Amino acid sequence: MGNLGDDAIYDAVRSQLPGATFLDLPPSRREMIRSLATGLNLSLRRTTQVVGGGTIVGRIQWRRLINRGMALMRNCGSHAIGVGVEDPVFVGRNSGSAEDELKHWAPILSEFRTVSVRGPRSAELLSDIGLDVKVSGDPALLLPRPEVVAEDGLIGVNLGFGDDLWGHDPTRLAEEMSVAVKQLSSQGHRFVGVLMNPEDRRWTEIALNGIAAEIVHPVDAAAAARELGRCSVAIVTRLHAGILASLSDTPLITLEYQPKCRDFALSIDAERSLIRTDKVNHVVVVERVADALADSEDIRTKTHAAVSHLRQRLEAEYAALGRQLGLAVA
Structure with missing residues (x-):
């Protein structure tokens, strides 16, 4: 559908x-x-x-x-x-x-x-x-683990909310993400927007506004997993964007828009990845990305074991x- x-x-x-x-x-x-x-x-x-x-x-x-x-x-x-x-x-x-x-x-x-x-x-x-x-x-x-190699400096972004989100203000969240993306871009990071649903385009475009970034709508779940797998870190809201990224052990920053995101994060011992959407600000996002990249090897090892x-x-x-x-x- x-x-x-x-x-x-x-x-x-x-x-x-x-x-x-x-x-x-x-x-x-x-x-x-x-x-x-x-x-x-x-x-x-x-x-x-x-x-x-x-x-x-x-x-x-x-x-x-x-x-x-x-x-x-x-x-x-x-x-x-x-x-x-x-x-x-x-x-x-x-x-x-x-x-x-x-x-x-x-x-x-x-x-x-x-x-x-x-x-x-x-x-x-x-x-x-x-x-x-x-x-x-x-x-x-x-689903099969994608056979891809993560690209240094590439950050995946997915912003989409289903029926509602903590804070009930998607515009504020997208604008905070836009500020964070610009700061990360100034540090040399590149971006790819990954849509899990056509409705994600509106919010992902706001987040990536002013940044030279491709936005892709994969043809199927396997293709989405490959896109997320080639990222050094992924910032996601949609539950299954995080799940598909976990197939390749990609470090996550999960913008927890509903409790189901926490439910999954707890299942793979990744509570550290969560920022509830009513608590998101650009400073926290930038800090979490830096932490995830610094701990990337340990995160990937633990994620792989939990998913297995x-x-x-x-x-x-x-x-x-x-x-x-x-x-x-x-």
Whole structure:
């Protein structure tokens, strides 16, 4: 649907279940009605529901969709691997987590055959409603590690916010980033803007205004991972910009626009990378970039080890799922 973060999850899940036929549960009423006419609805009754990563649990719109899937696939079971949990401390325009939404998920997830989560905060939130789950990481971590060499002095920039952000002021954030970029450019750094979503262009252009920098919209998640992998450090807001950069161990400055960014950072022991968007100023950004570059070797080593550990967990869970589905699993 034009969002490389969603595509990254989908591509990763497909790569882990070779030989499986994937049918997409219709997300809207209009598409649900169309599925009745095309026969998709009947086909779905013979499938297993697999919920990939993404911030799904704790959002009312996803609860309705997943309940529909469970009703259709009652005899085949449901699995959630590396799923994210909406943190109710953040109230965005479309977060869908109001009125104790999360409490409605305990009976739903209790019926799932597999439940694991993206990060420690997601696990903590499910523990609060009585569910004991393990952290397996975001499924996008299963994408191939890009074979690229980082270029000294090249900084990747991604600015995009989804439905809302801490501070609710994207213009202020983009302008602070613009000042930081100019200071870093005066120190000899070069930049590339990496768009995860077409909507990111507006804000990334503000951040890179006045700087001779290419802005790229990669064709797929693998291409985005390569772009981020050739950077000596990446400054990102979008969750999956940070995840794809982590595939190549790229040091991150994560502008935490929603709690899901912290959830992932905690999963790879990279809390040091976070600056909440309502706390960002250009001085802090420049200082964090200098620190990340100075500690680059140590950061890359620790990131590689953390990502490898989560990849092993995810691979084991998808292998078990593949066996349940009767697929040939290596």
